[in-house]
Amino acid sequence: MTEIRQSWQVSLRYFRVLARQPAFLLITIVQPLIWLLLFGALFKAVTQIPGFGGSGDYLDYLTPGIVVMLAVSSAGWTGMGFIEDINSGVMDRMLVTPAWRGAFNVGSVAQCVVSVLLQTLLIIGLALLMGAEVAHAGALLLVAALLAASFASLSNGLGVLTRQRESLIGAVSLLLLPLTFLSSALMQLSLAPGWIETVARFNPVDWAAVAARDPEPLRIGLLAALTVLSAWFATRAFAVYQRSL
Amino acid sequence: MTRTVFENAIEAGGLVKRYGEVQALDGVDLHVEAGTVFGLLGPNGAGKSTTVRILTTLTRPDAGTVRVAGIDALKDPVGVRRAIGVVGQKHGTDPDATGRENLVLQAELYGLRDRRRVEELLERFGLADAADRQAKTYSGGMMRRLDVAIGLIHTPRVLFLDEPTTGLDPEARTAMWAEIERLAGEERMTILLTTHYLEEADRLASQLAIVDQGRIVARGTRDELKAEMQAATESDTPPSLNDVYLRHAGRAVAA
Numbered sequence: 001m002t003e004i005r006q007s008w009q010v011s012l013r014y015f016r017v018l019a020r021q022p023a024f025l026l027i028t029i030v031q032p033l034i035w036l037l038l039f040g041a042l043f044k045a046v047t048q049i050p051g052f053g054g055s056g057d058y059l060d061y062l063t064p065g066i067v068v069m070l071a072v073s074s075a076g077w078t079g080m081g082f083i084e085d086i087n088s089g090v091m092d093r094m095l096v097t098p099a100w101r102g103a104f105n106v107g108s109v110a111q112c113v114v115s116v117l118l119q120t121l122l123i124i125g126l127a128l129l130m131g132a133e134v135a136h137a138g139a140l141l142l143v144a145a146l147l148a149a150s151f152a153s154l155s156n157g158l159g160v161l162t163r164q165r166e167s168l169i170g171a172v173s174l175l176l177l178p179l180t181f182l183s184s185a186l187m188q189l190s191l192a193p194g195w196i197e198t199v200a201r202f203n204p205v206d207w208a209a210v211a212a213r214d215p216e217p218l219r220i221g222l223l224a225a226l227t228v229l230s231a232w233f234a235t236r237a238f239a240v241y242q243r244s245l
Numbered sequence: 246m247t248r249t250v251f252e253n254a255i256e257a258g259g260l261v262k263r264y265g266e267v268q269a270l271d272g273v274d275l276h277v278e279a280g281t282v283f284g285l286l287g288p289n290g291a292g293k294s295t296t297v298r299i300l301t302t303l304t305r306p307d308a309g310t311v312r313v314a315g316i317d318a319l320k321d322p323v324g325v326r327r328a329i330g331v332v333g334q335k336h337g338t339d340p341d342a343t344g345r346e347n348l349v350l351q352a353e354l355y356g357l358r359d360r361r362r363v364e365e366l367l368e369r370f371g372l373a374d375a376a377d378r379q380a381k382t383y384s385g386g387m388m389r390r391l392d393v394a395i396g397l398i399h400t401p402r403v404l405f406l407d408e409p410t411t412g413l414d415p416e417a418r419t420a421m422w423a424e425i426e427r428l429a430g431e432e433r434m435t436i437l438l439t440t441h442y443l444e445e446a447d448r449l450a451s452q453l454a455i456v457d458q459g460r461i462v463a464r465g466t467r468d469e470l471k472a473e474m475q476a477a478t479e480s481d482t483p484p485s486l487n488d489v490y491l492r493h494a495g496r497a498v499a500a
């Protein structure tokens with residue numbers, strides 16, 4: 001109970017930042033729309049490649065892919081907040097309290113998950129307006145939340161361990177594209193070289209992309225496990241950080 | 246209500262801390278009697294903040310023992326955290342949150358839901374009017390007062406202040422001194438403060454220690470330190486605290 005309340009109080013910090021920076025809120029809203037329109041136009045041709053499974057509209061295929069991409073890329077930057085907190089002294093002021101360490105991570109992850117869910121709803125709405133069919137909206141939301149939560153925790157852990165903006169920016173830019181393109185987010189893997197299909201099996205972004213289109217317990221379970229594991233990692237990172245102080 | 250009786254509010258023995266090549270602490274011993282104000286003096290890089298970080302459970306020593314408020318800080322850091330308040334050398338205020346929000350968050354992190362304490366502290370530190378302004382709009386003095394209010398939110402028994410008045414103008418500094426005296430007097434708090442200002446240590450602290458290069462090079466009451474130096478130098482006039490400091494730390498410091 002205390003843990004939940006503390007996490008909630010910590011998350012309020014981040015929600016306030018969101019609410020007080022209209023520009024940031026605007027970006028959060030506009031970004032998914034641009035992505036959908038842009039990728040939609042660009043990839044329209046993809047579904048016409050012979051062998052592209054399913055005869056459905058290209059947007060039906062693309063919508064879950066865009067949600068997944070957006071979830072990872074939004075979540076990847078979450079750790080920047082902790083780096084700022086470490087530099088400003090806010091982190092130390094929170095760490096001298098008896099509060100549960102997990103609350104610091106959960107509070108920040110909660111804000112990321114809520115933003116991603118809002119963005120997902122926007123994408124679903126726009127896709128529907130554009131005449132797409134969203135077969136598994138519930139699963140899509142669940143998968144987006146799990147993927148965002150895992151990557152937000154990983155980003156937080158990495159931020160606390162490296163304590164440097166440059167390191168986190170480097171890691172995110174290095175990983176984001178490979179993770180996306182070594183998955184079925186935008187492209188059916190049956191059309192990709194065999195090795196990509198093999199690699200994708202170990203890629204959480206692909207788990208999400210597959211499960212978002214065809215909800216299956218195995219991959220959703222894997223994502224849930226990853227969420228717990230990365231939350232544990234982020235919470236442990238505080239102890240490593242404190243040892244270096 | 247019964248309270249654990251303890252002679253020393255802070256007891257540290259043989260603290261050692263290394264950062265790679267840097268030997269930040271090289272065997273620091275400290276004893277701070279409950280209900281007193283203890284001043285830790287020393288030049289830049291002496292190891293004051295490192296000592297405070299260890300005593301406040303922010304980090305662990307490579308060797309040594311720490312008891313704060315009668316609790317073993319290495320075995321039960323959470324227990325120590327409940328008993329202590331900390332104001333770090335850096336600001337701890339969240340610049341995007343208002344003064345009130347900063348205090349409410351800290352209260353919640355200690356499991357306190359009563360908001361009266363928040364209002365009381367805003368009032369006492371002259372922040373009531375600015376309570377709903379984001380902390381980044383505060384002046385340096387207001388920010389520091391908010392830092393101290395945050396450290397006091399749960400009415401700690403032992404308070405750590407790492408350079409509480411650095412960067413404050415003379416007026417704000419005098420007000421902060423009065424507040425520290427009030428906490429030690431009325432609220433019977435044990436206070437350990439670090440400072441570069443000898444005047445501050447002279448006025449507030451009944452016991453002093455001078456740290457240099459990770460070691461305590463002198464300790465005692467002001468008068469003991471002065472008398473000891475007077476005897477050692479066979480001087481006719483008692484030295485100032487500045488003389489004592491220069492003799493032990495061997496470097497100049499902002500007076």
Ligand SMILES: Nc1ncnc2c1ncn2[C@@H]1O[C@H](COP(=O)(O)OP(=O)(O)OP(=O)(O)O)[C@@H](O)[C@H]1O
Pocket residue numbers: 244245264267268269287288289290291292293294295296334
């Ligand atoms: N996290 C850290 N990593 C590496 N070195 C550190 C770290 N913290 C402190 N040091 C080094 O340890 C020594 C003691 O630093 P400390 O901050 O305790 O000094 P201080 O007495 O508080 O100085 P100041 O008066 O400037 O605040 C310094 O040489 C400092 O550079």
Ligand SMILES: [Mg+2]
Pocket residue numbers: 293294295334407
């Ligand atoms: Mg210091």
